Amino acid sequence: MKRHIILSAFLLAISSVLTAYAAKVVNRTIATVNGDAILLSEFEKNWVAFQEQQKGLLPSDKMNQEWQKETKRRILEQMIDDKILLQQAKKSKVRVSKREQENGILQIKLRFLPKSAQQDMQSILQRQMESRSPEEQAAGPDLIAAWSELAKINKRAVSDVEDKFYEELKKEGLSKRKFEDRIRDQLRVVQLTNEEVRSRTKKPSKEEIEILFNQILLIMQGKKPKNISEQETADLESMSKFFAAQTGERVRARHILVRVPKDASFKDKSAASRKIKSILKKIKGGADFAEMAEKNSDDKASAERGGDLGAFARGMMVPSFEKAAFDLAVGEVSDVVETDFGYHIIKVEEKRAASKLRLDDVKNDLADYLFRSQAQKIYENYIKELRKSASIKININLDELK
DSSP, rough: OOOGGGGGGGGOOOOHHHHHHHTTOOOOOEEEEEEEEEEHHHHHHHHHHHHHHHBBBBBBGGOOOHHHHHHHHHHHHHHHHHHHHHHHHHTTOOOOHHHHHHHHHHHGGGSSSSHHHHHHHHHHHHHHHHHHHHHHTTTOOHHHHHHHHHHHHHHHHHHHHHHHHHHHHHTTTTHHHHHHHHHHHHHHHHHHHHHHHHOOOOOHHHHHHHHHHHHHHHHTTTOSSSOOOOOHHHHHHHHHHHHHHHOOOOOEEEEEEEEEOTTTHHHHHHHHHHHHHHHHHHHHTOOOOOHHHHHHHHHHHTTTTTTTTEETTTTOOOHHHHHHHHOOOOBBBOOEEEETTTEEEEEEEEEEEOOOOOHHHHHHHHHHHHHHHHHHHHHHHHHHHHTTTEEEEEOGGGOOOO
């Protein structure tokens, strides 16, 4: 887990889960930064929030004692960094406008919107951006205007969000003013960091982009570039997989799924098998595949699109499904294909041959990666500079942290 600004968002956690937990914590100062205290209750909120965030992302066996100890150390280190950055922002007299603060608060409120209202908000923001000039788009979305528009078309959702939001603040023991101050402080830190990093980050050169491109080509050929770190190797491998998928042979297919668990009973599997064979018979008899998918497929997301899965490369689907799809000719319909999800019928709509990775096609992506990597290093060095002149005292053994 890299240290970066995003972890600062932990300080904004306002869920009722954290409230219930925090009520049990006996408060104490676990660290000080230039005399400013970091409290045990603050740490516990961040730790619980991070664990909740990781559920479903990390296997439970990976979240062992060693992982927990290292993660706690990094969270505490990030909290120290946050203190240092906020102190520096105040020292540098970084100011946040009322509008910026309101936008920050709205970003928190958006988390409370139900799914349907979130979709409404996305549509509003998309229309808003499409109607703005490139310069206005670069400034980011106008959440205040979007929220006002949402309130007109979905007044009930916005009203419910406001109620839930202030209810959570009350549970956390935060007044409206105190919460606004917290948001303002976080935005001051973000603004300070962006200014410092942006002023020191340079646009990648043509030579740097070409070197990165050649390193990716080596990895795609199964070779390892020389003189790069483990983290850089991992990043390059990730990009290589992405580009391999983009340039490799691709298939666009539809499917119909009759879902049945892998460990289902013989009776349930037999019933599912009879159903998928009946559907296949109708398709071979002339029934429209898309209509049959819409009416019968248990994959509801693709069923709404007539079973369309879009285009995919090798390695993106489970092996048996992938083999069947890539073996079919365009327009051809498969026999019944079994996977761990159940029984499928596949129809290939389009095929695209593999192509060669070209520098001109990916140079913008590579430049963005180099810029972000450079910015991350500059941020880390900036923190180190600030730490050198800071008085940091840790008053707790990490093993004591539950």
